[in-house]
Amino acid sequence: MLKWAQTNLSRRRLLGGSIATIGASAICSSTGSAQEAHGNHGGPAPNADAAASAHRSAHGAMMTVGTVDSARNGFDPTAMLTDWYTGVVSELPDGRKQRSFEITVEEKEIEIAPGVMFPAWTYNGRVPGPALRATEGDRLKITLKNNGSHPHSLHFHGIHSARMDGVPGAGVIDPGEEFVYEFDAKPFGCHLYHCHALPLTRHLHKGMYGLFVIDPDPARHPEHADVAQSRLLGSPENANWQELAMVMNAFDTNFDGENEFYACNTIAHCYAKEPIRIARERPVRIYLVNITEFDPINSFHLHANFFDYYDQGTTLTPTLKTVDLIMQCQAQRGILEFTFKEHEPGLYMFHAHQSEFTELGWMGMFDVRETVS
Amino acid sequence: MMHKPVNVTQPRAPASLRLSHWLWLLVPIAVLAMAIVWLFQANPLQSFNNGAPPVENLTIERTILDHNGLQLLVRAGGSDPMMIAQVQVDDAYWEFQQNPQGRIARGETAWISLPFPWVLGETHKVNFVTNTGATFEHEIAVAVPTPVATSSSLWSQAVLGAFVGILPVAIGLMCYPALRGAGPGTMTFLLAMTVGLLAFLLIDTLVEALEFAAKSAAIFQGSAMVVLVTMASFLVLMGIGRRHGTPTGLALATYIALGIGLHNFGEGLAIGAAFTAGAAGLGTFLVLGFTLHNITEGIGIAAPILRKTPTLAAFAGLTLLAGGPAVIGIWLGSLAYAPQWTAIALAIGAGAIAQVIIEVSALIVRSRSAGISALLAPSTFGGLAAGASFMYITAMLVKI
Numbered sequence: 173m174l175k176w177a178q179t180n181l182s183r184r185r186l187l188g189g190s191i192a193t194i195g196a197s198a199i200c201s202s203t204g205s206a207q208e209a210h211g212n213h214g215g216p217a218p219n220a221d222a223a224a225s226a227h228r229s230a231h232g233a234m235m236t237v238g239t240v241d242s243a244r245n246g247f248d249p250t251a252m253l254t255d256w257y258t259g260v261v262s263e264l265p266d267g268r269k270q271r272s273f274e275i276t277v278e279e280k281e282i283e284i285a286p287g288v289m290f291p292a293w294t295y296n297g298r299v300p301g302p303a304l305r306a307t308e309g310d311r312l313k314i315t316l317k318n319n320g321s322h323p324h325s326l327h328f329h330g331i332h333s334a335r336m337d338g339v340p341g342a343g344v345i346d347p348g349e350e351f352v353y354e355f356d357a358k359p360f361g362c363h364l365y366h367c368h369a370l371p372l373t374r375h376l377h378k379g380m381y382g383l384f385v386i387d388p389d390p391a392r393h394p395e396h397a398d399v400a401q402s403r404l405l406g407s408p409e410n411a412n413w414q415e416l417a418m419v420m421n422a423f424d425t426n427f428d429g430e431n432e433f434y435a436c437n438t439i440a441h442c443y444a445k446e447p448i449r450i451a452r453e454r455p456v457r458i459y460l461v462n463i464t465e466f467d468p469i470n471s472f473h474l475h476a477n478f479f480d481y482y483d484q485g486t487t488l489t490p491t492l493k494t495v496d497l498i499m500q501c502q503a504q505r506g507i508l509e510f511t512f513k514e515h516e517p518g519l520y521m522f523h524a525h526q527s528e529f530t531e532l533g534w535m536g537m538f539d540v541r542e543t544v545s
Numbered sequence: 546m547m548h549k550p551v552n553v554t555q556p557r558a559p560a561s562l563r564l565s566h567w568l569w570l571l572v573p574i575a576v577l578a579m580a581i582v583w584l585f586q587a588n589p590l591q592s593f594n595n596g597a598p599p600v601e602n603l604t605i606e607r608t609i610l611d612h613n614g615l616q617l618l619v620r621a622g623g624s625d626p627m628m629i630a631q632v633q634v635d636d637a638y639w640e641f642q643q644n645p646q647g648r649i650a651r652g653e654t655a656w657i658s659l660p661f662p663w664v665l666g667e668t669h670k671v672n673f674v675t676n677t678g679a680t681f682e683h684e685i686a687v688a689v690p691t692p693v694a695t696s697s698s699l700w701s702q703a704v705l706g707a708f709v710g711i712l713p714v715a716i717g718l719m720c721y722p723a724l725r726g727a728g729p730g731t732m733t734f735l736l737a738m739t740v741g742l743l744a745f746l747l748i749d750t751l752v753e754a755l756e757f758a759a760k761s762a763a764i765f766q767g768s769a770m771v772v773l774v775t776m777a778s779f780l781v782l783m784g785i786g787r788r789h790g791t792p793t794g795l796a797l798a799t800y801i802a803l804g805i806g807l808h809n810f811g812e813g814l815a816i817g818a819a820f821t822a823g824a825a826g827l828g829t830f831l832v833l834g835f836t837l838h839n840i841t842e843g844i845g846i847a848a849p850i851l852r853k854t855p856t857l858a859a860f861a862g863l864t865l866l867a868g869g870p871a872v873i874g875i876w877l878g879s880l881a882y883a884p885q886w887t888a889i890a891l892a893i894g895a896g897a898i899a900q901v902i903i904e905v906s907a908l909i910v911r912s913r914s915a916g917i918s919a920l921l922a923p924s925t926f927g928g929l930a931a932g933a934s935f936m937y938i939t940a941m942l943v944k945i
Binding site for chain 1: 632633638660
């Protein structure tokens with residue numbers, strides 16, 4: 173006999189269906205008082221009187237609660253933005269530079285959002301893995317040590333031989349084993365590496381990926397030598413740029429094939445709570461890669477500004493000029509260049525322009541200042 | 546002291562002997578204590594620790610929507626204390642407050658409040674993310690403000706309760722004068738009809754109780770709880786009812802009224818809960834259906850007293866006993882609701898209904914002085930069928 177009551181718990185039919193009757197207003201005045209109460213409530217965020225910190229003024233109470241313990245994680249998303257792993261440089265007999273990198277696979281519980289632990293598989297204890305950076309033409313020697321409990325590999329998006337591809341049968345190594353990947357750094361651009369052991373989805377979404385940036389050699393690009401020079405890490409021209417390494421990723425914490433948390437550099441809302449400081453006068457360059465699992469695309473939208481975009485970073489002239497939004501499918505990446513020179517100082521938001529991703533953690537702020545100490 | 550047969554005629558054992566019996570009880574307690582200490586100290590079950598995360602379970606027992614946003618009462622049911630790390634509403638993370646803070650121990654509850662600007666009449670999904678990344682989803686099917694206990698809302702709920710509980714019983718009892726002259730055949734028919742409608746109510750109540758039990762936290766073991774409470778309520782009422790022999794007349798009518806009243810209480814809880822959960826679209830037609838459906842309850846109460854001459858006050862008392870709990874149920878259900886309480890209330894009602902089924906059947910058997918075969922006589926059988934089918938058919942009016 174109570175069926176009607178229970179059915180209503182899961183269906184909305186009665187609400188519409190009973191309009192023809194005198195219904196709620198006649199029998200029960202609670203609906204009447206309901207609308208009253210609701211009227212009070214339609215305005216701005218209910219706790220508008222709460223202390224308005226930087227991120228709250230922009231996003232109100234729609235935010236994860238608390239802070240992530242970066243010390244326990246062993247990596248800090250803000251430090252990660254500018255933390256390039258350039259390897260150990262030595263000279264080869266033929267005069268070329270050789271860069272040696274060491275990467276260790278480590279299984280590790282990481283805190284991907286305040287209070288939420290995720291059993292990750294990491295390269296060098298961090299997610300994303302170290303942002304490797306080399307110069308076009310360098311000889312690269314990357315040693316992978318597998319301290320995990322599953323087979324793993326490094327699969328580079330670059331030009332190399334089949335033997336160095338990091339796929340099953342060519343560089344996927346068992347626990348306890350070691351492998352050295354050797355190839356030349358080419359083509360220049362903004363690339364990535366990731367594990368190519370199977371099943372791919374699981375290995376990617378557990379955190380086995382990272383940026384792999386090859387700077388152009390100015391000597392090889394006389395027509396755009398100045399541009400190449402500005403991209404070459406270590407050059408004085410490059411030092412004027414504010415370069416940021418950003419990996420768009422996500423985590424499916426309950427393993428149901430849908431992500432619970434989206435982020436840029438792993439920690440949901442990290443740059444919303446700790447905005448990225450930008451000096452107004454100096455240009456900004458972002459090396460951006462999308463490695464989000466389960467969703468076909470991700471995107472990057474910059475507020476109140478436009479940027480030039482170099483898809484995959486393999487050109488020295490922009491592939492898209494003056495846009496404020498780009499889309500990347502999985503493993504797609506590129507370079508964004510923009511400046512706040514003409515802007516007044518303040519907080520400028522950036523986020524995926526899929527609202528769902530934004531509201532599940534993938535949004536942040538640039539804190540544009542006159543000077544950055 | 547179970548090992549020694551107790552003989553009341555035997556002189557009491559000397560004090561020293563009784564003491565030694567108590568001392569013997571220390572042995573099993575000591576063994577248990579040692580086992581516990583060993584389990585914690587030596588951790589012999591360590592080999593079962595396969596690295597799997599703890600089992601987690603979260604039941605959402607109450608949802609309150611008001612101008613501050615959402616408040617949800619959650620009960621933890623994991624193998625370890627649980628930590629709610631983040632809360633999503635409609636796929637967005639919202640700042641929330643938990644009271645009390647920290648981990649929620651097994652079986653404990655906590656209030657989660659979010660300043661979420663919900664939208665009237667629409668559906669919202671709340672998703673709790675624990676520190677292990679597990680998620681527990683709760684749907685607010687229709688967002689309406691949770692009723693608060695103002696005098697006007699209590700009054701309108703009382704009017705509704707009167708319509709579905711008190712009025713039909715009163716109307717049914719008003720048939721009393723007309724039925725008074727009934728012959729033995731009609732009498733049997735009416736009593737059998739009472740049994741029929743009670744049988745319908747018993748099944749209905751049990752099914753509802755089990756459904757509510759299924760929604761309650763696992764720690765309450767819903768199904769077992771419903772069955773045990775039903776049996777306990779049945780036995781207690783049987784025991785009370787038969788203290789002075791089989792109840793008849795006004796006493797039996799009172800028990801029928803009590804059983805129906807407990808049923809109506811559970812029903813009231815569910816109606817109140819439905820208001821809280823957003824099922825506020827209760828139409829006139831539906832209320833009339835309820836009224837019609839419950840009229841037979843009044844006739845059932847009247848049946849055992851047709852040969853007596855109860856006072857008018859007795860009629861008023863019976864009406865309030867059977868119908869009044871609907872009002873109280875609606876009040877409680879809309880203000881403080883958790884599925885296990887509704888399940889318990891319904892289970893008590895089921896036990897009470899089972900008791901009156903037995904007693905009214907006994908009355909039929911006695912009045913016909915034809916033994917158990919009285920239950921198979923055409924008038925009895927006709928009454929049973931009429932009662933059950935009337936309830937079934939009128940229930941169609943209120944099934945959605």
